[in-house]
Amino acid sequence: MESLLVKESPLLLPLNKEKTVYDGFITVQERDFRIRILLPPDHQLKLAKLVSIDTEFRTLRLRAEDSSGRQHVVTVKLKPKHPVEAPWCSADLPVPLAMTWTPQSSLGHVHTQFLLLLESLAEFWAVLDEIDEKTWVLEPEKPSRADTMRRIAIANNVSIKVEVDTRHPKMLPECCLLGAEHVVTPLRNKLNANMHLWNPDCSILQNLRDVLEIEFPSPATHEKSSFSAECGICYAYRLESAIPDQVCNDPRCGQPFHQACLYEWLRGLPSSRQSFNIVFGECPYCSKPITVKMSTQKP
Ligand SMILES: [Zn+2]
Ligand SMILES: [Zn+2]
Structure with a gap:
């Protein structure tokens, strides 16, 4: 963090050992201004969580790791009337990022609420991570943490599109089989006939294998070019x-x-x-x- 801050603003020097107080100069419109920063005021927020901060010290990006080791970043923009006005927060999430905020709140509160939200999505991401790891995902090209849809290759020109529910990620998702009728019809019949076998304690991938009675081609068994x-x-x-x-x-x-x-x-x-x-x-x-x-x- 220190190196990042100092790299972006080389005229800033940390004044204390904890590296929460900085003094120095920033350049705005070719003029130098003396600036002193107390960063951030609460003890909960360790500096290691800060990924970056803009030169006006209004936009901070905080890092958070969920219990499965996935890395996330929340962007926090402080409003002009901070802390009376709640900061504006955004992150790569499949659900809205709603934060409670009072004028007494600190950035530590934001970070804690963000961590709680991440934990509530842990199962959802676990289901999608398994699909991303063990199958060939045709769409989205590069899934983000916000993407709830996966189109999974079954065979050449045959795929299944699943829309995973963020709150019930192991329930039978909305499925759509895509491909030529003569291949898709038998799969659709299996899906309908075996739907009652869906086990909400197992992952979506495991359930799809059982219900469709297929093995999905995976990076371990096939080249992606066979499906593209x-x-x-x-x-x-x-x-x-x-x-x-x-x-x-x-x-x-x-x-x-x-x-x-x-x-x-x-x-x-x-x-x-x-x-x-x-x-x-x-x-x-x-x-x-x-x-x-x-x-x-x-x-
Ligand atoms: Zn033809
Ligand atoms: Zn074309």
């Missing part, structure tokens, strides 16, 4: 954040496409027809019938 087949129209895997999730239903074809690419392609063909927001046409690869919904998100 390119779009048959634009030849890319990612189109902005979208991945090719429209698959030709013909078992011998199975070509994946981006929704936006397939929609534009089919709309441009005179043989296609449109009904409401669905376009009916032919697969650009095998000429078998294929349909696509107009993308609701911006293509």
Whole structure:
């Protein structure tokens, strides 16, 4: 911490052994100002928790480690009327960061409340960490601690999208199977038939294995490239954040496409027809019938 503070403001010197009092100069608009900082006023907040502080000493980033050793950071912006006004806090979380604050509160209170909130999410993150570690997650590309959704590869062009509940992370999540009908239908039937086997004491991954009666391909068994087949129209895997999730239903074809690419392609063909927001046409690869919904998100 000391090194960070001093690195950003080389004219500041710690005055006490605890390194909570600094004196020196900061440069604002090319003028030097004398400044003295008491950092932070309460004893609960050890300096090791401070990741960074801006040159106006208004925005602090505090580190917190949860009981499973995951590292988190909360950004605290002090309002002009601090501490009468509550500071503005934000962090990479799947739930709103609500803090109680009184004019007597300190940054130590913020840190303690943040730690409590982290513990309440420990099981949720444990469920997602297991998925991230033991399967190939296709979406999001780089999951953050705030992401509740995972799209997990099952086989080439077959995946399952799960939306994990932050408060009940081991309950049966909202599931959506994606891929060609001839592969997805048997999986969907298994999911429906075995749903009663869901055991809320086990993780989502374990339950999905049992209910779908499959083993998920993992980084230990497969290369990710086996599941990231390119779009048959634009030849890319990612189109902005979208991945090719429209698959030709013909078992011998199975070509994946981006929704936006397939929609534009089919709309441009005179043989296609449109009904409401669905376009009916032919697969650009095998000429078998294929349909696509107009993308609701911006293509
Ligand atoms: Zn495409
Ligand atoms: Zn096809």
